[in-house]
Amino acid sequence: xxxxxxxxxxxxxxxxxxxxxxxxxxxxxxxxxxxxxxxxxxxxxxxxxxxxxxxxxxxxxxxxxxxxxxxxxxxxxxxxxxxxxxxxxxxxxxxxxxxxxxxxxxxxxxxxxxxxxxxxxxxxxxxxxxxxxxxxxxxxxxxxxxxxxxxxxxxxxxxxxxxxxxxxxxxxxxxxxxxxxxxxxxxxxxxxxxxxxxxxxxxxxxxxxxxxxxxxxxxxxxxxxxxxxxxxxxxxxxxxxxxxxxxxxxxxxxxxxxxxxxxxxxxxxxxxxxxxxxxxxxxxxxxxxxxxxxxxxxxxxxxxxxxxxxxxxxxxxxxxxxxxxxxxxxxxxxxxxxxxxxxxxxxxxxxxxxxxxxxxxxxxxxxxxxxxxxxxxxxxxxxxxxxxxxxxxxxxxxxxxxxxxxxxxxxxxxxxxxxxxxxxxxxxxxxxxxxxxxxxxxxxxxxxxxxxxxxxxxxxxxxxxxxxxxxxxxxxxxxxxxxxxxxxxxxxxxxxxxxxxxxxxxxxxxxxxxxxxxxxxxxxxxxxxxxxxxxxxxxxxxxxxxxxxxxxxxxxxxxxxxxxxxxxxxxxxxxxxxxxxxxxxxxxxxxxxxxxxxxxxxxxxxxxxxxxxxxxxxxxxxxxxxxxxxxxxxxxxxxxxxxxxxxxxxxxxxxxxxxxxxxxxxxxxxxxxxxxx
Numbered sequence: 001x002x003x004x005x006x007x008x009x010x011x012x013x014x015x016x017x018x019x020x021x022x023x024x025x026x027x028x029x030x031x032x033x034x035x036x037x038x039x040x041x042x043x044x045x046x047x048x049x050x051x052x053x054x055x056x057x058x059x060x061x062x063x064x065x066x067x068x069x070x071x072x073x074x075x076x077x078x079x080x081x082x083x084x085x086x087x088x089x090x091x092x093x094x095x096x097x098x099x100x101x102x103x104x105x106x107x108x109x110x111x112x113x114x115x116x117x118x119x120x121x122x123x124x125x126x127x128x129x130x131x132x133x134x135x136x137x138x139x140x141x142x143x144x145x146x147x148x149x150x151x152x153x154x155x156x157x158x159x160x161x162x163x164x165x166x167x168x169x170x171x172x173x174x175x176x177x178x179x180x181x182x183x184x185x186x187x188x189x190x191x192x193x194x195x196x197x198x199x200x201x202x203x204x205x206x207x208x209x210x211x212x213x214x215x216x217x218x219x220x221x222x223x224x225x226x227x228x229x230x231x232x233x234x235x236x237x238x239x240x241x242x243x244x245x246x247x248x249x250x251x252x253x254x255x256x257x258x259x260x261x262x263x264x265x266x267x268x269x270x271x272x273x274x275x276x277x278x279x280x281x282x283x284x285x286x287x288x289x290x291x292x293x294x295x296x297x298x299x300x301x302x303x304x305x306x307x308x309x310x311x312x313x314x315x316x317x318x319x320x321x322x323x324x325x326x327x328x329x330x331x332x333x334x335x336x337x338x339x340x341x342x343x344x345x346x347x348x349x350x351x352x353x354x355x356x357x358x359x360x361x362x363x364x365x366x367x368x369x370x371x372x373x374x375x376x377x378x379x380x381x382x383x384x385x386x387x388x389x390x391x392x393x394x395x396x397x398x399x400x401x402x403x404x405x406x407x408x409x410x411x412x413x414x415x416x417x418x419x420x421x422x423x424x425x426x427x428x429x430x431x432x433x434x435x436x437x438x439x440x441x442x443x444x445x446x447x448x449x450x451x452x453x454x455x456x457x458x459x460x461x462x463x464x465x466x467x468x469x470x471x472x473x474x475x476x477x478x479x480x481x482x483x484x485x486x487x488x489x490x491x492x493x494x495x496x497x498x499x500x501x502x503x504x505x506x507x508x509x510x511x512x513x514x515x516x517x518x519x520x521x522x523x524x525x526x527x528x529x530x531x532x533x534x535x536x537x538x539x540x541x542x543x544x545x546x547x548x549x550x551x552x553x554x555x556x557x558x559x560x561x562x563x564x565x566x567x568x569x570x571x572x573x574x575x576x577x578x579x580x581x582x583x584x585x586x587x588x589x590x591x592x593x594x595x596x597x598x599x600x601x602x603x604x605x606x607x608x609x610x611x612x613x614x615x616x617x618x619x620x621x622x623x624x625x626x627x628x629x630x631x632x633x634x635x636x637x638x639x640x641x642x643x644x645x646x647x648x649x650x651x652x653x654x655x656x657x658x659x660x661x662x663x664x665x666x667x668x669x670x671x672x673x674x675x676x677x
Contacts, residue, residue, distance in 0.1 A: 014168040084178045090316070092185040093264065094561065097309035098568050099135070099193035101302035105572045107131050107197035114201055115209025124202040131201060135194025139187035147183060200301065227269030231616070234262035235623035242628035259623065263616050267311045271304040274608045285600075288593050292600035306569035307609055310562045314613025314648060315620070317558025321551045321644050322621050326636035328547030331430035332389060337544045338484035341518035344373050344527075345381075345484060346511040349535035359507050365534040366511035372527040373538075374515035379407040380508035381486060384500060385441025385467060387424070387431065400424065400439070402505060403489035410514050411486070413478050423471035423494035427479035427487045439494070440467035443504060466498060484539060486512055510539075555644040559652050562609055566656050570602050598664030603657030610652045614645065 011021040041049065046066040107114070114127050154174065162169050201209070237259035241252030279297030282290040296303045328335055339345065346366045348354070354362070363380065370378035383399035401407065403425065408415065418425055424439065431437060443466035471494070479487050494500075524540055531538050584593055625634045 017162075017166045017168070081175050081178055084175060085181060088178065088182055088185060090312070092182075092189040094309045094312060094565065095186075096189035096193045097268070097305045097312070098565055099138075099190055100196055100305035101569055101572050103131065103135055103194045104197040104200070104302040104305075106134065107201050111201065111204070111209050115204070115206055118206045118209060128198040128202050131198035132191060132194050135190045135192075136187065138194075139190030142190065143183045143186040146186065147179070150179075223269040224273040227266050227273070230262050230266035230269065231619055234259045234266060235619055237262060238620055238623035239626050242624040242626065256624070260620065263315065263620055264312060267315065267612060267616050268305075268308040270612060271307040271311065271608075272300050274612050275300040275304055275307060278604050278608060286596075288596035289600040292597045293604055296601065296604060302572060303569070303605065306565055307605055307612070309565045309569075310605060310609030311613035311616065313561035313565070314558050314610050314652070315617040317554045317648065318614050318617030318645070319620055320554040321641050322617070322637070324547055324550040324554065325639045325641045326625075328550075329430065329636070329639040331428050331434065334428065334483045335544070336546050337482050337541055338539065339482040339541045340480060340485070341541045342374075342515045343480065343482065343485060343541070344370075344375075344513045344515075344519060344524075345539040346370065346378065346513060346531060347537045347539060348507075348509060349537060354507055362508075362534055362536060363511070365530065365536060369527045369531050369536065369538065370511065370513040372530055373513050373519050373523050374517060375410075375513035376516075377406075377410060378511040378513045379404065379410040381407070381510045381512055382505045382508050384490060384505045385439055387471075387488070388438045388440050390436040390438050390469070400488050400490040401486040402495060403491050407486060407489070407512065410512060411479065412514075413476070417476065417478065418491055419472070419474050420493065421472050422474040422491050423468060423497075424473045425476045425479065425489045425491060426473060427475070427477060427481050429475050431488075432473045432475040434473075437471065437473065438467060438469050439471045439490075440465060441498075441500070441504070442466075443500075466500075468494070468498070482541075551641050551644050555647055558613075558648060559655065562606060562652055563656060563659065566602050566605055567659075569605070570598060570660060595661045595664045599657040599661035602660035603653045606656035607649075607653035610649045614649060 011023075013019040013021075046068055049066045110130075114130060117130070118124075118127055155171070158169055158171065237255045241255035241259060244252035244255075275297045278293045282293035282297075285293065346369050348362055366378050366380075370376075382402040382404065384402060386399045403418070405415075424431070426432075442462035444462070479485075479489065481487055519540055524538065528538055622634070622637070625636060628634075
């Protein structure tokens with residue numbers, strides 16, 4: 001029924017490859033729905049563009065409809081460059097913690113050589129410079145190689161990124177500030193990582209350095225007490241951040257950042273205490289395991305940094321998993337995908353108060369759209385009222401959909417599945433049995449003037465309210481679960497009991513289509529062309545992740561980071577006990593003993609890192625939620641992802657021990673002789 005257009009060429013919007021264009025003569029489109037004008041105005045303030053419109057409401061001010069790249073970037077609540085810098089800083093911190101162990105081992109191996117330099121007149125600054133220069137060279141080489149490798153990967157990935165993001169990206173359109181920060185942080189991280197063993201070497205006397213004896217270990221309380229102090233500071237800062245803005249936490253960003261930052265030195269300083277604890281429990285284990293655990297405690301100058309890095313990765317995973325579970329479990333503010341991949345909403349357009357003839361026209365077109373999407377039939381969505389929380393100010397933010405026989409048929413639900421006395425059925429399990437839930441709707445309303453003098457926008461004022469103070473809510477898993485799907489239905493029983501008339505319900509706001517298989521891009525394109533003929537729009541599945549996706553990926557990355565750190569650290573730690581391994585081999589120890597030593601080392605570090613990281617994560621989460629009302633406050637901890645925490649606490653050490661066992665069977669080539677340093 002639309003006007004025929006003749007395609008004469010292809011036009012591409014580099015900012016949106018999904019845009020479609022049609023070349024028309026000026027004035028041919030007499031009543032466009034929306035107009036976007038692109039223009040250059042160098043040196044002109046956006047607030048000075050346009051004319052005043054007193055009757056246009058909030059959009060009538062001069063410059064109110066003008067957007068610039070800067071204003072679009074400022075409107076983004078999460079700046080991608082800021083997020084990249086945060087991730088980059090955490091990554092470099094992990095690298096620095098792992099590098100501390102490597103440079104410590106290197107300094108220990110060169111201890112006699114450095115002692116020889118000191119004996120012939122080298123100052124402490126000269127000896128320290130040798131170790132620091134090593135870290136500086138490693139950082140520069142790593143930064144150069146990493147930058148070149150990153151550019152190669154970027155050039156290979158850019159075409160795929162353009163297709164997935166639906167806009168063109170220049171070859172050099174990179175956040176060069178982030179790239180420069182990565183290079184600088186890589187050099188600084190390795191330099192600082194080498195500074196700690198450099199200070200350790202300079203504190204040794206010349207005689208002790210030449211003898212090869214390690215420096216005496218510091219008392220563990222010297223690091224544990226400051227670690228506990230940092231933990232308390234983090235708890236207090238996060239608690240203050242969560243209590244700002246009447247418990248919403250929206251005004252405590254500086255305290256939130258400082259609280260999370262304070263958790264990092266707390267973990268680093270508490271790591272030696274956990275290693276000493278491993279040494280204490282070693283007396284109850286077999287000989288090979290006992291050696292591994294006591295070596296971790298004995299050489300904690302290098303193993304503590306590895307444990308801190310593992311704990312930091314686990315802490316981030318735990319915090320993300322707990323907050324994601326709390327966010328997605330909030331029944332009053334649902335989050336997640338809008339629809340399933342086989343579902344679509346066919347939404348109505350103007351006018352807002354359609355006639356019966358207009359509704360029939362929409363219904364006919366909606367049926368055709370549903371067929372184009374692969375749905376056998378569509379169901380009209382009639383909405384009325386919403387669920388409210390009488391104990392607070394929260395509401396469900398979405399109206400209830402009337403459970404018409406047509407909708408139940410499309411959803412595949414039989415009337416017998418709904419309890420006879422049920423007022424509301426929902427796929428959100430938290431509503432069933434929740435205290436203070438009320439159903440409210442507008443029983444009578446009168447029209448009021450809208451902000452548009454043209455009369456296209458008409459608002460209403462409610463003069464009489466109705467509802468139920470204690471509705472019977474039934475959980476029904478067969479209902480859809482998307483935040484824009486009909487997941488909360490008002491039953492016919494409630495409609496009849498309350499006497500809600502069709503005039504109160506009003507016309508349908510959309511039609512729901514449920515296809516037998518996921519809807520393809522071609523089907524969506526064809527359906528959009530049909531819907532446009534009646535000013536209808538189509539909503540399909542967006543890219544919002546589910547709660548399980550976020551939590552599982554957080555768990556995966558936490559374990560992956562821990563295993564990577566273990567792979568880089570266990571070899572260094574075991575290399576320091578090569579003399580013990582020679583003694584064991586001389587007394588007849590087999591590859592079983594070597595495997596047990598490595599597996600016990602990896603498993604113990606994995607277990608200690610999982611426990612310390614989880615403990616630090618819970619301190620941060622409890623600190624922020626204790627005076628916070630968002631998503632249930634401290635009660636949100638009742639929705640802890642237990643399975644994922646079990647995987648972290650038990651799966652991580654088991655995977656680490658298994659990997660250590662499998663990869664430690666080969667006899668070292670230098671086992672039979674003392675290496676010359």
